[in-house]
Structures are given as structure tokens and as C-alpha cells.
Amino acid sequence: MKLSENALDLIDEIIPRYPQKRSAALMIIHVVQDELGCVSLEACEWIAQKLGLQPINIQELVTFYPMLREKPWGEKHVRVCRTLPCALKGSYATCKTFERKLGIKEGHVSEDGKYSLEFMECLADCGQGPVVMVGESTYENVQGEDAERFAELLLSDKLNEDQGFCSYEQNLTGE
Amino acid sequence: MRTKDFAATNKISLANEYHRYNLKSVIFMISKKIAKEKRIILKHADDPNYSNKIGCYLRKGGYKMLEKSLKLKPEEIGEEVLKSGVRGRGGAGFPAGMKWKFLDRKSGKPIYLICNADESEPGTFKDRQIIYKDPHQLIEGMMITAYAIQAKLAFIYIRAEFFEGAKILERAISEAKEKGFCGENILDSDYSCDLVIHRGAGAYICGEETGLIESLEGKRPNPRIKPPYFPAVLGLYQCPTIVNNVETLCNVRHIMKMGGDAYAKLGKPNNTGTRIWCVSGQVVKPGYYEFECGALTLGEMIYDICGGLHPGRSLQAVIPGGSSAKVLRADERFTGKMKDGTEFDWGIEDIPLDFDGPMAAGSMSGSGGIIVMDDTVDMVQAMANINAFYAHESCGQCTPCREGVLWMRKITKRICSGHAREEDADLLLSVANQIEGRTICAFGEAAAWPTQSFVSKFRDDFIAKAKHPSDEKSQLQLI
Numbered sequence: 343m344k345l346s347e348n349a350l351d352l353i354d355e356i357i358p359r360y361p362q363k364r365s366a367a368l369m370i371i372h373v374v375q376d377e378l379g380c381v382s383l384e385a386c387e388w389i390a391q392k393l394g395l396q397p398i399n400i401q402e403l404v405t406f407y408p409m410l411r412e413k414p415w416g417e418k419h420v421r422v423c424r425t426l427p428c429a430l431k432g433s434y435a436t437c438k439t440f441e442r443k444l445g446i447k448e449g450h451v452s453e454d455g456k457y458s459l460e461f462m463e464c465l466a467d468c469g470q471g472p473v474v475m476v477g478e479s480t481y482e483n484v485q486g487e488d489a490e491r492f493a494e495l496l497l498s499d500k501l502n503e504d505q506g507f508c509s510y511e512q513n514l515t516g517e
Numbered sequence: 518m519r520t521k522d523f524a525a526t527n528k529i530s531l532a533n534e535y536h537r538y539n540l541k542s543v544i545f546m547i548s549k550k551i552a553k554e555k556r557i558i559l560k561h562a563d564d565p566n567y568s569n570k571i572g573c574y575l576r577k578g579g580y581k582m583l584e585k586s587l588k589l590k591p592e593e594i595g596e597e598v599l600k601s602g603v604r605g606r607g608g609a610g611f612p613a614g615m616k617w618k619f620l621d622r623k624s625g626k627p628i629y630l631i632c633n634a635d636e637s638e639p640g641t642f643k644d645r646q647i648i649y650k651d652p653h654q655l656i657e658g659m660m661i662t663a664y665a666i667q668a669k670l671a672f673i674y675i676r677a678e679f680f681e682g683a684k685i686l687e688r689a690i691s692e693a694k695e696k697g698f699c700g701e702n703i704l705d706s707d708y709s710c711d712l713v714i715h716r717g718a719g720a721y722i723c724g725e726e727t728g729l730i731e732s733l734e735g736k737r738p739n740p741r742i743k744p745p746y747f748p749a750v751l752g753l754y755q756c757p758t759i760v761n762n763v764e765t766l767c768n769v770r771h772i773m774k775m776g777g778d779a780y781a782k783l784g785k786p787n788n789t790g791t792r793i794w795c796v797s798g799q800v801v802k803p804g805y806y807e808f809e810c811g812a813l814t815l816g817e818m819i820y821d822i823c824g825g826l827h828p829g830r831s832l833q834a835v836i837p838g839g840s841s842a843k844v845l846r847a848d849e850r851f852t853g854k855m856k857d858g859t860e861f862d863w864g865i866e867d868i869p870l871d872f873d874g875p876m877a878a879g880s881m882s883g884s885g886g887i888i889v890m891d892d893t894v895d896m897v898q899a900m901a902n903i904n905a906f907y908a909h910e911s912c913g914q915c916t917p918c919r920e921g922v923l924w925m926r927k928i929t930k931r932i933c934s935g936h937a938r939e940e941d942a943d944l945l946l947s948v949a950n951q952i953e954g955r956t957i958c959a960f961g962e963a964a965a966w967p968t969q970s971f972v973s974k975f976r977d978d979f980i981a982k983a984k985h986p987s988d989e990k991s992q993l994q995l996i
Contacts, residue, residue: 359713361627361670362754367735372677372716399735406737407718408909409677421678425639426840426902426995427797427888434994463721463909464639465678468797468886469804478680511681514569514649 343384349377353392363393367403371410379414408462416451416458418496420444421475422484425464428471436472436489437461443493457496467510476501479509551821552812555783557791558767559807562650569685571692574653580698582773586661587706594665598769600777602789606643607633607724607762608839608884609959610872613769617759619749620666626756627669630710631733632659634675634682634763635717635724638839639906640886643793643805644763648675648682652689656712658766660699661773663710666759670711674729677718686714721910725958726760728912739914740958764793784810787856788871792882796823798889799830808870815874816866819889830891834974835865837875838883840903841963843970851878880970896978898995900971901929905996907964918961921952925968933996937982945972945979 345353352373357366367389374385381389386400393399404410422428422437437448440459446452448461467473470482472489476496484492484507495501502509561567561577574580586594599614620628632655636644647655655673663671675683690712693699701709715733722728727746728738730753745751752758768790772780781789788810796803801824815835819825826832832847845851851863855877868874875882890899908926913919925948932941949968952961972979981988 359711362734364735365715365733368718368732369716372718393735402737403718403735407720409719424902425906426836426899427640427886429902429995430798430888430890430894430899430993432993434996462719463906464637466636466642466645466676468640468642468888469795471797475678480681510649 343378343382343388345374345377349373357393364395364399367393367395367400368407371400371403375411380411382412414451414455415460417456418476419458419460420496421460421462421465422448423463423465423467423471423473424461425468427468428465428473431471431483432485433461433472435486436474436484439489440474440493443490443497479511481507481509551817552808554806554822555791555809555812556807557771557783558654558764558793559646559651559805562646567650569650569652569689571653571689571696574651575696579653580657580693580696582770583657583660583664583698584704586664586773587704587708591665591667594661594769594773597772597777598665601768601772601780602787603765603768603772603780604788604872605762606764606768606792606885608638608841608881610882613761613765616749616761617666619747620759621750621757622667624750624757628666629753629756629758630659630663630666630668630671631726631729631753631758631760632671632673632763632766633724633726633729633760634673634679635729636676636679636763636884637721637724638841638884638886639903640795640797640836640839640888641884642795642797643885645679645682646793646805647763647767648679649685652686653693654767654770655686655763656689656693656699658768658770659712660693660703660710662759662761662766662769663712664703664708665769668710668759670713672713672715672733672753674715674717674723674733676723677716683714683716690714720912721906722912722958722960725960728958729760730758737912739912740960742957784812785871788873792870792885794818794870794885794887796887796889798887799826799891799894800889801825801827803889811869811871811874813870814866815868815870815887816864818870818887819866823889826889826891830893832865832889833892833894834890834896834899836880836886836888836890836967837868837878838881839886840888840906841966842875842883843880843966844974845875845878845880846974849974853877893991893993895933895989895991895993895995896971896975897929897982898933898991898993900968900975901926901933901996903967903971904929904964907960907967911960911964915956915961917952917955918964921948922964924948925964930996932979932982935986937979937986939980939983941983942972942976942979 356369381404387397389400390397444457448459451458465473474481474484603613604610717723723732723738725740727741732738748758783790791807793807795805835845868878904926908922911918911922949965953965
């Protein structure tokens, strides 16, 4: 396991924020996962040693929390919200569209490792469902034909260009 | 769907809409006496000229209340909050001032403040608006609260799906630190308190305050049993801890601005202040709307504020307070007596939107997430969808919950896949009844209430599935 200097510095900066070292576990796991895509057994051992814990203390977190991974997602990870308010707006159909367009079942990674799809629980933007996240960006009302177009733009890597879709984050007003 | 082309003109159209909407609601008010939105927390959230940077916040009088509060004694702030009657906005509706009173100040242990920004109740998206659009309001509310309870350190526990939200907060905290609103010797006073962002990792149970504390300690978020583990006494690291919701903490700032007594005049007695209602599901204009508590009814919210249902549809059911709240059937009558003795006889549309109204109707206002379902929805599928959520999110600590939610998912899914049996309705009820009241935390109730209410209120739909397994009630797939 090899972490960048930046990641190592960040980890050293995170630990003293907490009165007890163990509290830093989840935030360090995030740093490792952001960099390596997942948290391997080796990574668990490394983090545990860093915090003076046993590897199981880290591994039990990785296996509990839905967003922590033992194997990486694809380069572009697509999350579709499954929970009731989004489902009422057609998120099951949206997820099927993505499955068809990306050629993968939800919960899986494409063979070339480029895309992965997850039909996950509430993304807390229920008023504008179906909500879709690509990486860290949130897209609202991805429904019906829009979902088809969205998937095509995603595949041609044009999602954020002029003809594409504007994310919730991009829509925030600047100063 | 907003395209980027649209987004370029978005700010202008947003501004126009802003004014037009205000005008429209005034006309509404005169003609139909519908209450107008009263935005206190979300005052600037959708103002196209407002950003989440500190400059903007300061220009609107930001951090003035922190300055004022630091000149008061900590217990004076507690008194104002108690007088305001503000109830927790996270779901349980417990008076915040009372919660602070329970704090064990004599133990000599450090005191901690935690902001619950896990916002995980399906149907709720209010805290997102505050975090992304007005983060300094939250920080100011937190620092006032931290001073009032004399916290040594404060945390914001934010759900991991808010990637950008966590970055916005990180930036806002460093801006606040630079200006001396947070950290060492706040505004040159003797009081110091640091603020730390802690990201969750997608677990609903972390919204439960003791589960959140376990998570913050670096453990699996298995909730703790109360008593003895009331956070105000034995919280983070077994020290006295206050856990408050994002909206509640923002309210603290406004309580200090108005004074507790003036704040208590907003809304209704025992239901003070404003609330942000999040409306989702099948209405024309879903969204977040801030109103004084009790200023309007559920019917006015759906038909006047949210533009009603889609053409040709009729109302079938509403979940009034996030997916854990008991469902209300459109043709139900709700009768009984309020605590003050007044009798009520309501249809679904007459239920007042405050804390006590939905409670009197046998449900709850919870986190303010109103989920509207019209007649195209297959209620058994909706039930199955909710059950799948709880089955995914149970932490697995208590047997009745861990096993019960899985069986509820399996049974409802089987019903929806054409293998329903007539006894299923009773079987589901029996499972739900054996979860409720038999678990360490309130997740058990949160998982049981939907099943109990769906099955008893829509029993015919469950029976019909057994009699005519191949009939499709709806094109809309929910499971």
C-alpha cells in the first residue's frame, strides 16, 4: 500500500483534531479510500497501527458502513437513489436505463473498470428525484428520456459540457 | 432537468421567480387567506445575490449574535432558549432548552457539542440547504450553543454523501477561524472552542444520537441503551454531550436575535418558531418551504403551496414526517382531543402542520419530510420499498430488529412478486409488533410503524394481492 505525501500529511493533521486517537479512524479510512479506491486488509493493518488499534477495529468499520469498500468501484461511480421519494419519481426505471446503457448490473463494475453502478439508499435530495450522483456531483430529476440522454453523455464524457447537465453543486450561487 | 445553458440564465430567472412568487403569494393571501412563507433560517438560501462565503454572511449581519452572546453569561443563553420553547428539528421534537438543562455540569469532565448533520430520514432534505447555501449560519448557531453549554470542543457529523457539503463547511470553518469567530479566544474573549468536521459513511443509524456518538468514537455505530447512556450525562467519551440537529442549532442564533419571548410568539404555544417542511413525491412543485409552525394545514401545503397533484390524479396517502412516520390515508377521519382539551375532527387536509397536529392524527411530524402519494401508487409496493430501506439500515445489534426487518422485506417483496397469501397482512403485523418496544434504540419503532400503519390502513390492497396475484395496480415500479 502506498499513500501520497499529501495523504500522509492529511492523516497526521487529522489525528490531533480528536481528544482520542481512535475517533480519527473513519476520517483516515476516507483519506485512504479517496486515494486508493478501497480499503484493503493491508490498509486496515496500516491504519490500525497508526492509531494503536487492532486491524479488526478498522476492518469492522469497513465492513459495516455502506460507503466503505474492500474492492474499488469503477473510475466513474454512478449512484442512483432507490428510496421511496425517488422511487415515486421513477428511479427504478432510471436505474434500469443505466444498467442497459452502461452494460452492467447495479452493484457491479464494468469489465474495463471504467464504470460502476450502485442503486443505493436515500441521498437526501428527495424533492428533486430521481437523484443521481456521479462521483461527488449530484444531479436532480434524472428521469425518463433525460436518463437516456444523461447516460449517453456520461459514456461520451460530455456530462459537464454545454449540452450536458448542471449538477446541484454547480448550481450554487458564487460570490 | 437543468442544462448548463439553462443554468446561465438560471440566476436571472430565479430572481424573477422570486419576485413573481412573492407577489403571487400575496394575492393568494388576500383571496384565500393562505399563510405566506416565513423564511428565517432559509432567508438568504435562494437569494441569487447570496453565496456561502463569509463576506456575504457578514454583510447580512452575520456573527453579530455570537458577539452579543459572548457578553452574556452562558446560563442566560440557556434561559433564552428555554423560554423560546424551540423543539428539536431532527425528529423527536424534544425541547432543546430542556435538553441543555439535563447537561451534567458538575462531573468536572469536558463537555462536547455535536451537530447532527447526518440528515438521513428519507423525505428530508432541509439541512442540505443550510449546509450548502448558508453554512456560516450553522457555525454561528453552533458557537453560541457551544458557549452556552461551555463546550470544550464541537463536532459536525455530516453524512458522507454530502461530499461538497463537507468541503463547504471545512472552508467556512477556516474562514470563521481567520476572523476569530471560532477556535482560540473567540472574539478576544476567554472562551475557546474548536470545531471539527467528521464525515459519516452512509449509515442511517448514525442519525440516532448515541449511534452517532459511537461512530464519532471510531466504532461501529451500535446505539447505546438509555438509561444510563443519556448523552447529556454519558455521551462522547462518557462525557456530557449535547447533540442537536442542524436546523435547531441555526434557530439558536435567531432566538438570540429576537429574544426567547419574542421567538416563542412565532408559531403556536408548544409549537414555536418556524419549520422547514420538505415535500416530495407526487405533487406539482415539490421542495422545501419554511413556515411558522401551525401556519397552514397539510391540505394547503399540498394544494396551494406545492401546486397540487398532477392532472387527473387524486390523493391516496401522505407520510407526514419522513419514512418512519405512520402513513395517513386520504379518506381517513381523525378525531380526538388535543392536550389542551379542544376537540378535533379532521380530514387529512385539515391536519395543522406543526408538531402536535400530525401527532394528534396518530403519526408524527418527525423531521418534516412530507411524502405525497397519489392514486397511481401501489401501496403494497410502497411498503416493500420502505421495508427494503429499513432492512438495509438496521445495525443488527438487537435480535427483534435485525431479524424482523429482514422478514418484513422478504414478505413484502414476495407479495409484490405474485406470491401473496391471505395471511400475509397479519403475519407482517405480527412481525412489526414484535419489533416495536423491544430494541435498544428508536430504529425499532421507526421500522415497525410504517408496516403497522400500511397494513392496517391498506389491508384490502394486501388481500387483493393474494386474490388476484397477476393484477398490476400500477405501472410505477417501487420495488
